[in-house]
Amino acid sequence: MASHNWIDLTQDHDTGIETLRAHFEGHAYDPHWHDSYLVGVTEHGVQQFNCRRIRHQSTPGTVFLLEPGDIHDGDAPSEGGFTYRMLYLDPLWLERELSAVFDNAPANAQLSFANTLACDPRLARATSLAFEALHSGELRIVRQSALDGLLEGLTAHLQWRTRYRQDPRLPLVAQRARDYLHEHFYQDIGLDELARACNIDRFRLSRAFKAAYGLAPHAYLVQLRLAKARRLLASGEQPASVAIALGFADQSHLGRWFVRAYGLTPARYRAKCSNLPDA
Incomplete structure (x- = not known):
């Protein structure tokens, strides 16, 4: 080559x-x-x-x-x-x-x-x-x-995809999914697990959740973790330990999401909020 x-x-x-x-x-x-x-x-x-x-x-x-x-x-x-x-x-x-x-x-x-x-x-x-x-x-x-x-x-144009109709259960499904995410936000949740908890397929679950809360379930879960990360960092926790506690792969993984959401790194946020030096 x-x-x-x-x-x-x-x-x-x-x-x-x-x-x-x-x-x-x-x-x-x-x-x-x-x-x-x-x-x-x-x-x-x-x-x-x-x-x-x-x-x-x-x-x-x-x-x-x-x-x-x-x-x-x-x-x-x-x-x-x-x-x-x-x-x-x-x-x-x-x-x-x-x-x-x-x-x-x-x-x-x-x-x-x-x-x-x-x-x-x-x-x-x-x-x-x-x-x-x-x-x-x-x-x-x-x-x-x-x-x-x-x-x-x-599959957007396949015939069987046109059979979906509005499901009256969907608002309740969205609320149930939201509650499940709040209870298990620190775990490595999959959409399949979330769909089983709500007794519905993944397609309608995602559609219902986004219609109710304006975010897809995965984006909502990330925001839950980031909100918790902010609190832990402000209390002086180290970015590496926060990443592990909240289910991110590592500190850099947390950092990528944190910067996208807030415009600064976890370490920078911790320094500004806690006035503690890095260990």
Whole structure:
């Protein structure tokens, strides 16, 4: 591989999903196929490949969708090459998750992509969010929420998705979910666990919660933890111990969320509020 080409590959330990971000200039790879569903987005440049006897050119923001067994190659037709991000979805995982997210998904539900390229900004954003959540090892509920958003985008036009109707239980479901999050905010809660506690599928749970409180369940949980973090930091607790106590992966993980919410690091906030030096 030429020195200007690079690949960054990780695998999510819960789902087994591989996430890949790569850059190629010139020839990228010979014809091959995967036993996974491939969902990806071109970030930069022109990604050219042959698939289903058609030559495709994917440009920034375009989503490319390949089914297991789709033979494809890849090269960069223009100077500067191309950069893309990709998720590899196992068919068995996909079938299982569709039935968990949507309780009216048909048995043995499998996706079939009518088009290899999709100019769909919402799906492109959902793909990128799912990639970022898995690739960076986010909280379990954040990863699940991002993947559910991807599944929602991938199935948006399927016939069985149109069967959903307004459920009179939803306001009560949202309140029950909120109470559950307050009681278990320090735990590594998953959307599947939250849905089981509320006796509803994950899709309607997320919709009901956002309608009631203006945030998705995963975002609400993060805000709960950050509010608790502020109190602990102001009382003099060290950022590292606060991160562990509240279920963040480590201090830097807490720091990323804290800066996004409040515009300063946990250590800086602690110093301003407690007047205590760092240990």
